[in-house]
Amino acid sequence: MRLDGPVQEVAPTLLGAVLRAGDVAVRLTEVEAYAGESDPGSHAFRGRTPRTEVMIGPAGFAYVYFTYGMHWCINVVTGPDGVASAVLLRAGEVVDGLGLARERRPGVPDRELCRGPARLTKALAVDGAYGGTDLFDPSSPLTLSPGTAGGAVCTGPRVGVGGAGADMPWRYWLDGEPTVSVYRPAVPRRRR
Numbered sequence: 001m002r003l004d005g006p007v008q009e010v011a012p013t014l015l016g017a018v019l020r021a022g023d024v025a026v027r028l029t030e031v032e033a034y035a036g037e038s039d040p041g042s043h044a045f046r047g048r049t050p051r052t053e054v055m056i057g058p059a060g061f062a063y064v065y066f067t068y069g070m071h072w073c074i075n076v077v078t079g080p081d082g083v084a085s086a087v088l089l090r091a092g093e094v095v096d097g098l099g100l101a102r103e104r105r106p107g108v109p110d111r112e113l114c115r116g117p118a119r120l121t122k123a124l125a126v127d128g129a130y131g132g133t134d135l136f137d138p139s140s141p142l143t144l145s146p147g148t149a150g151g152a153v154c155t156g157p158r159v160g161v162g163g164a165g166a167d168m169p170w171r172y173w174l175d176g177e178p179t180v181s182v183y184r185p186a187v188p189r190r191r192r
Helices: 007-014 098-104 117-124
Strands: 018-021 024-034 062-067 071-077 086-096 142-145 153-156 171-174
Touching: 007 024, 007 086, 018 086, 024 117, 071 117, 086 098, 086 117, 086 171, 098 117
Parallel strands: none
Antiparallel strands: 018 024, 018 142, 024 086, 024 171, 062 071, 071 086, 153 171
């Protein structure tokens, strides 16, 4: 699996790949590309910070962050070393450890277990401790292995991204896959 190319080219190649954390594995069905300092939707748009340090490379590491004061999200760092870019893992299908994923998200239909980036991390029990993990080191607690998409790849705008990055068609998903999250455009924040 090659991750050192432009993020828009790498992102769709992650569809079908398998992300494993311990006894739970998820086949990726939806991802979003973020192109660092050239992308207004990226955390790295305003430059290097301690939070975005791992996004600057090398490729193949996990960029994990806390959002909205309650959810963890995971990205795969891509692109050449020294250039910030990452692919947000938005959704997937549990392919191993279904019982454990159900325990972590009780009362949720199987197709909803990882339908959205925060749900995916909850089903895998991924949190900030996984940030900076080498996803290709077999001894890592979090690994990524190649897979096949097995169907048509669709593209459209990213979820919840507003402003100059709103219309970039950098969200990729497997057509007809029931685990893909529902598209929601960004809602402008009102000033008080």
